[in-house]
Amino acid sequence: MTADAPCRDEEIYANAIAGLLVGAKHVAVGMVSPIPGTGALLAREKSGGKTRVSILGKQKMLPWTDGSQELFDLAGQGRLDGFFLSGGQIDRQANINLVGIGDYPDHKVRWSGSFGSGYLYFVVPRVILFRWEHTRRTLVEKVDFISAPGTSEPGVYRPGGPIALITNLCLFEFLKDRGRFRLKSVHPGHTLEEVRDNTGFDFDLPESVPETPVPDAATLETIRGPVATRIAEVYPVFARDVFGIEPAKAPDAA
C-alpha cells in the first residue's frame, strides 16, 4: 500500500491510540488486538524506539524469559504503562464484560473469557478500551457480568484503570473522579447525534466536540511501512485485509 492510498479508518484509530501512549516506557498488547497493536507500534516508532511494545500471541516476538506470568508480574511491579482491553459489553462506569450475555452461567451468548482483564485493569496506569462496534448492544448502561470493574471503592489497591475508550464512531476519555466517560472527539464522517443515538449510557460533553485527527502523510508512511510489516507477523489476516501485505514468512507453513 502506498502513502497516496486514502486513509483508512483503522489508521485513524491507530493514530489516536498512539497519541494516548506518548511517553510510555513499556506497552503490552493482548490477544486479538490488531488495531491497538498498530497504534502501539506507531507510538514506538514516534518515540524513536523508547517505547517498548510487547505483543502477545507469538512467543518469538515477546521479550519474556519467565513464562506467561512475566507480563502480569511486570504489571504488578509497576513496570508496564499501557495495555488494551475490550468488552462484549462496556458500561457507563467502564465496567467490562468479556464473558457473555444473560445470567451467569446460563448465558444466551457466551464469549471467550476475561483473560487478563480482572488483574491488568487494576494495575496498569493507562488502560485503553476499544470496541469497534459502537451500538446500544455493546455500550450499555450496566454490563451483565463484570469481568473487571472500571472503578474501585476507596481502600482497594488500584494504581491502574481506564483512561479512554475508542470505537468506530468516537474517542471517549474516562474521568476517574467522576467514574464516567467524556466525549473527546468524533471520527471524521460521524456526528455527535450519531454517537448519542448509539450509546446505551449517559456521558459528559466538552464545550465543543472536535473531529478525531487524520494521520499526516509522514505518519501514514510509518504505519504502512515498518508498523505494517511487524503487525503482519502476529496478525496475518488483519495485515492482508488492511495493508494488503503478506507476512515475510508464510504463517500457514506447518
Add this chain to the structure above:
Amino acid sequence: MTADAPCRDEEIYANAIAGLLVGAKHVAVGMVSPIPGTGALLAREKSGGKTRVSILGKQKMLPWTDGSQELFDLAGQGRLDGFFLSGGQIDRQANINLVGIGDYPDHKVRWSGSFGSGYLYFVVPRVILFRWEHTRRTLVEKVDFISAPGTSEPGVYRPGGPIALITNLCLFEFLKDRGRFRLKSVHPGHTLEEVRDNTGFDFDLPESVPETPVPDAATLETIRGPVATRIAEVYPVFARDVFGIEPAKAPDAA
C-alpha cells in the same frame, strides 16, 4: 586410601546413615554436611543409582533448573524423601537451635542461622539429625531458640519430621508418637553409660542395646572409591582429611 585401612568413625556413621535411606527416591544434603553427604551417596550406590542425591553448595552438582527455590518447592511437593539437619543445640523433643546460646537476640554465642530447617523439618518425611559432638552442651533438655520444632500440635500441616539422631557416640531413633528419642545402637568403643552421662535429656531404651554395625569390606570399598571421589568435589577439606584424596580439579584455582 585402600580397603585394608582401618575403618574410620566417619565411615561407620555414613554406613548407619545409608541404612536409614533405603528405598528413598530423592535425598538432598544441605550445607556443611560432609558425613551425611557420604552416607547419602553410599545409599545411592547401594540402590544401584535409584536413590537420587542432590548436594547443596556447588551449583554444577545440582539438578535444579529453577534456582534455589527448587529444593524447597520439591520438598513442598512431597518429592523429597530425605534431608539432614544439625543443631548447635538439640533437645529432648528434637527441637533444634541453629541460631545461638542465650536470650535472642542478645546471644552469648551466635551461630550461622536456621537455613532451611524452619521449613524442611516440617515437610521432608525422613529428616536425619546429626551432631558429632555428643555432650550435655549440645544435647540439652530445652533449646535456647527453636529454629525448627521437633513435633507440632495436632492440626498443623506436618508430613515430615525427624526420624533419627546420630552422634559420635550413638544412633537414636525419634518416636513421633511419644515426641522423644529412643536409643537404637551405640557406636563401637562406646557404652550406654557414656551415652547417658553425656546426654542432657531423658530418652527411651530398647530391651537390649546393640552395637552400631561396622561397614563390611564391599561397603568400605564403595565409600573409599566412587563416594569419596564425588564428595571431594563439594567438600575438598573433608575428603583430604578423611579419605586422603584431592578433588580431580583443584578447588582453589581462581
Add this chain to the structure above:
Amino acid sequence: MTDLFQSDLSALARQIPPGASVAINKGEGPDVPMALAKEIVRQGIRGLKLITIPASALPVSGMMVDMLIGAGCVKSIETSGVSMSELGAAPRFTKAVKDGALQVLDATCPAVLAALHAGAKGQPFASLRGIVGSDLEKHRDDFKLIDNPFEPGDPVVVLKAINPDVAIFHARYADRDGNVWIGRHRDQLFMAHASKKVLVTVEEVVDRNFYDDEAMVTGMIPSFYIDAICEAPGGALPMGLDGNANIKAVLAYMAAARTDEGFQAWLDENVLAGAKAAAE
C-alpha cells in the same frame, strides 16, 4: 535409556484416568499436545476437568480444547478464555456452554498462574491484586477476599493452590535420560512442578544428556518431574515447529465444527479413521 519412554501414544493416554484434572498450556509455541489429545478422543476418556494455563485462545490450542469438548471428553474447564484468536470463537465450546453441557470456571490469567505457582511450591494459596469487585470473585469458591494480614483495611484476593492430576504438553526434545527441553517456555516447568503426573510428547529423543551442556540445562525440566514420554514427530500439528499455525487447517476445523454433523464428520476423518482402520 530411562524407562520413562513409551513406544506409542496410546500407552501415554492410558495413564490419564477418566475424571482427572488435566493442565494444558497456552500454546504460544510448538507445544500444543494435539496428537495426544486426539488419542484421548480415540480412547474415549471422559469427565476430564481441563485447566488451561492460563487460557486456550490461540488457533491451535483453542482448536485442541474445542475438539476435546466436542468429543465429549470434558466435564469442566477452568480458564481465562477459549477462542481461536483472530480466527473467531471456538464453536464446540460456545455450543457446550449454551447447552449447559460444560461447566466453566471463569478465571483471569494471572490468577490461574498464581494458583498454579502456589501448587508448584506445595503451598496452600497465593495472594493477588485486582479481581476485587469483579463477578469472577463472586462465582469462585477457590477465590476468597480477605483483609491483608499486614495492612488492615486493605482487601486482597487469595487463590487456592492448583495441583492438577495430570499435565500434558509437547516439547522439542527429550534426552536419553528423560530430561525434557522446553527452552524459555517456563509455563511447562511450572505445570510439571505443580502436577501429580506429567505426560510429554516430544518431537525428537536425542542420544545425549542435557546436563552435559549448561545452555540446555537452563531450559530443561529434569527427568524426576516426568512420568512418561512418547516420541511423536509433528505432535503439535497443525502448529508447526516454527511456531506458525496452519491457519487453513484451523479454519477447516472451524467450518466443520459449526454443526454437530460437521464436527462428527471431521472427527471421523481426522481422528477416528486410523483407529477404525486398525480395529477392522
Add this chain to the structure above:
Amino acid sequence: MTDLFQSDLSALARQIPPGASVAINKGEGPDVPMALAKEIVRQGIRGLKLITIPASALPVSGMMVDMLIGAGCVKSIETSGVSMSELGAAPRFTKAVKDGALQVLDATCPAVLAALHAGAKGQPFASLRGIVGSDLEKHRDDFKLIDNPFEPGDPVVVLKAINPDVAIFHARYADRDGNVWIGRHRDQLFMAHASKKVLVTVEEVVDRNFYDDEAMVTGMIPSFYIDAICEAPGGALPMGLDGNANIKAVLAYMAAARTDEGFQAWLDENVLAGAKAAAE
C-alpha cells in the same frame, strides 16, 4: 550500545543510597559481586540493610557479607545464615552480633525466597508451610500466623513481600543492549524482578544481542529490568569463573578478620590501598 553501561565501579556504587536495602544472592556460582562490595566499602556507604537470597554461607559470599559488616556498612541483615561453609564461622558477623552492633532478622531459606517471589510479582504476601511453632515466627513482624482461608483450623504462616531497594550481582555476560545472561542462576532473575534498582557487574560485554539466540534468551534477564552495568573482569574473585573458590584467599581473610586490627590491616591492603594510592 545502550546507555546502561558505566565505565567504572565507582559510578555503579554511587547509585546505592546510604540506608538502602540491598539484595545479595547465595553465591553458589561465580556471581558474587565482590568487586562492587569493595567499592561500597571504599565509598563508605553506610546503614545498608542487607537481604541475603536466601543465605550467605559459602566461602566467598560469606566473606563478602562479613567484610561489609566489618567495614561498618551494614545496619541490619535479613538472612537464613551467614558463614564460610565448611571453613568456619564468619568472624566479623559473629563479633558484630555479640557486640549488639548488627540487627539480624533471622529467617529460613524458603521464607526469604517466597517473600522475594511475592515481591517479584508485585503481590502483598506469600503463604508458606512450616515455621509454625518456631521462634523465627515469634521474632518477625513480617511473618504472621493466620487461619488458612480455605480450610478453617489449618494454621499457615504468611510472609510480607520483599522488594529490595537495590539488587547487586555479578554475571558472566551482558550483550551490547544490556541484556544480562545468568544461565540457570534463576535467583538473580527473581532479585531483578523484585528490586527497585538492579546494578550488575559482568565478566564480559559481548557485541551481540542475545535475543538472536534462543539458547541465550532462555537464561537471560531482559535489559528493561537493569539500571546499570559495569564490565568488571574477575568481579567475583576470589570466586573463580569455574565456580571454585580460592580457599587460600578466604582462609587468609578469616585469619586476619579474627581481630579488629587484623581485619583493618586486611582492608587496608586488599580494599583501600588502591583508593588511597589514587587519592594521593
